Amino acid sequence: MxxxxxxxxxxxxxxxxxxxxxxxxxxxxxxxxxxxxxxxxxxxxxxxxxxxxxxxxxxxxxxxxxxxxxxxxxxxxxxxxxxxxxxxxxxxxxxxxxxxxxxxxxxxxxxxxxxxxxxxxxxxxxxxxxxxxxxxxxxxxxxxxxxxxxxxxxxxxxxxxxxxxxxxxxxxxxxxxxxxxxxxxxxxxxxxxxxxxxxxxxxxxxxxxxxxxxxRGFKRGGQMTFAEKWNEAVERKNSILCAGLDPAEYGQRGDGTLPLSVPKLVWCLDFVEKIASYSAAVKPNRNYIKDFSRAETQALVARIHELGMLAIDDSKLVDIGETNDSGLYHSQQEGFDAVTYAAFPGNTQEAVNQAHPRGLGLISLVLMSNPQFEVIKNSTIRGMKGYEYYALQVAEYGADGMVIGAPSDKNHIKDEEVRKVREIAPDALVLMPGVGAQGGDAQYILSVFGDKVIANVGRAIMYAHDPAREAMKYRDMLNGLRGS
Missing domain, CATH: 3.40.50.2020 (Rossmann fold)
Incomplete structure (x- = not known):
């Protein structure tokens, strides 16, 4: 035989x-x-x-x-x-x-x-x-x-x-x-x-x-782009889920907060352990961890990496020159893979040129779903609508990704706007923050952007009774949509 x-x-x-x-x-x-x-x-x-x-x-x-x-x-x-x-x-x-x-x-x-x-x-x-x-x-x-x-x-x-x-x-x-x-x-x-x-x-x-x-002395060759890192993580985890991490302290707001007796870093480390099998990335919101020391942030990011996920610093940088570069410096020292950025000052080229040498991806806010952004998106900049101009900056200067809110009956985002962004910047990754508690249309965004999507889910997983089970549910739902 x-x-x-x-x-x-x-x-x-x-x-x-x-x-x-x-x-x-x-x-x-x-x-x-x-x-x-x-x-x-x-x-x-x-x-x-x-x-x-x-x-x-x-x-x-x-x-x-x-x-x-x-x-x-x-x-x-x-x-x-x-x-x-x-x-x-x-x-x-x-x-x-x-x-x-x-x-x-x-x-x-x-x-x-x-x-x-x-x-x-x-x-x-x-x-x-x-x-x-x-x-x-x-x-x-x-x-x-x-x-x-x-x-x-x-x-x-x-x-x-x-x-x-x-x-x-x-x-x-x-x-x-x-x-x-x-x-x-x-x-x-x-x-x-x-x-x-x-x-x-x-x-x-x-x-x-x-x-x-x-x-053994064979250092990883070449500096990978953030897109390459993301694609590798997606393959490794069989998931496009990005777990949002917005750890509100007890008493900070009415509901959706950490327990009174658990230290924030301990809670965050436990959370990333629970969702690691189902998520390709974790996105800590900097405004919720401003009380962390550098050592604490490094410990969180290191654990995210040890569990095979990427770490996105949701800082929404919005400044110029050395001030932005200072923020990017700290993100680099803490070990993050990418940083979110607000293009309001019009300096996307400068920000990209600062982020990439530090090994950081830059994800620019382009089409937001909050009601106030409707005025901004419809404003005229150099003959273009505001959101079109921001998308063009992403494409022209090589930013790694853009934040696109998912259309729903609860916001102002329109189909033709999303498709226009796709037309202007077809190669950029798309961080979609509207899945889960925000009611975004994940199926629609995936149909437009395909394998470029980073699907963020925040409080729906964070404050679930069983975060691991909830993360698995979202991963499976998103995988089902990817194959449909």
Whole structure:
């Protein structure tokens, strides 16, 4: 009987589809240096290799008694192995795009009618590689959104990272991989690719993969943009949720405050722990933590990062010159990834040029939902409406994002205004503060801006009886809308 894991490990090492190097680690797209690199596309060059993968998948289906009606490949690397498997089994095939087409019928799933569904069908998703797991869960959610049942996912190779295992567990998906990291190391040692000492170091890598390189003197290469950091966090967490953090002290207002007896920093640290599995970022509102020392703010931001999330300093900077730069300096020292900025002084270019060298993204207020902003948005600046001018400043000077309020029957924001902003600044991220308690139309904003959206939810999660459950609810709701 063929041991598909062993055979695949031998082939992958021989054709260098999997490379191992402790002395000269590989720079991943994220900028992290890692001792392993996997490119399963190299298996495409040989028909025998493709057939071996299909038979390996078939054996996993049989061994685990998995019933199925269709195979769904992930774009793009999962399409070829999914096709070979579906042909081998003689069943329906489809593939899931990473985002809907921007033309035609805007299909997300190719292989089914755009108005059809998969109700009653058991679909097995096929992926080439499992790392952090976030991108692999997007096609699962897409199939579930059209009423298909997905309980199992197949992959050619799996790093076996704990973070991914937890994500799949939370999503109710069982992963079955032909080749696992442990088997790979055994075969690599057996065939003298690596020594026993190197085996132990490679095992240590898996316990803390994103710290491994820097601990050995391989600093993360290049300065990532805030958009790159955000996209990485979204994939890692399978979430576009940003948890707003506005910790009002007891007695500060009528309701929605911290308990009387709990220190604010303790409460904040507990909160970020609870929502970490479901959120890609946390946005502390500076006006609510002005009493924090630098050390306390650094402790909060460090914990946010340790839990795999980004930290956005919601300062709404609104000044000029050295005063703005002073605010950015402190945000940098505290470890934040981005800062919110109010463009009222008209100095977006200056602010961008101050923020980026400090490794900070700049998110500009462009279209606010508060009633008073209606006058500002309709004012004329250089022949443009106010909000159009602010959006143009974002596009022209390379700000990383913009704050766009979500339209609802409770505010003044109009469809044509939101679409105009999209037209002016198509590449900017969009921080949407109107989800949750503010009643914003998340589905609408996602339909306009797609994968550019940072969906902030504040008090609806913060002051819920169970913040973790509430964060999970919002994450799942947003993921459902992303795939719709």
């Amino acid at each position: 063929t041991n598909y894991a062993v055979e695949l490990a031998k082939i992958a090492l021989d054709i260098k589809a999997i490379k191992l190097s402790l002395e000269h680690p590989f720079k991943w797209a994220s900028g992290f240096f890692m001792p392993i690199y996997n490119d399963n596309r190299l298996l495409l060059q040989d028909a025998g290799h493709r057939k071996l993968v299909a038979r390996g998948f078939e054996e996993l289906l049989r061994a685990h008694a998995i019933s199925y009606d269709a195979i769904a490949g992930t774009a793009t690397a999962g399409i070829s192995p999914a096709t070979t498997l579906a042909d081998h089994l003689g069943i329906q095939l489809m593939y899931v795009r990473d985002k809907p087409k921007d033309h035609g019928l805007r299909n997300l799933i190719e292989g089914i009618d755009s108005e059809g569904n998969l109700k009653g069908k058991k679909v097995v998703v096929v992926e080439d590689l499992i790392s952090t797991g976030g991108s692999s869960l997007k096609p699962v959610q897409a199939v579930r959104n059209v009423l298909g049942t997905v309980d199992h996912l197949l992959s050619i190779f799996n790093y076996g990272l704990q973070e991914a295992e937890q994500l799949f567990l939370n999503a109710g998906v069982t992963v079955h991989s032909i080749l696992t990291y442990d088997v790979l190391l055994d075969i690599a040692k057996e065939r003298n690719y690596i020594s026993s000492d190197q085996i132990e170091m490679l095992k240590q890598w898996r316990t803390a993969p994103f710290d491994w390189g820097e601990q």
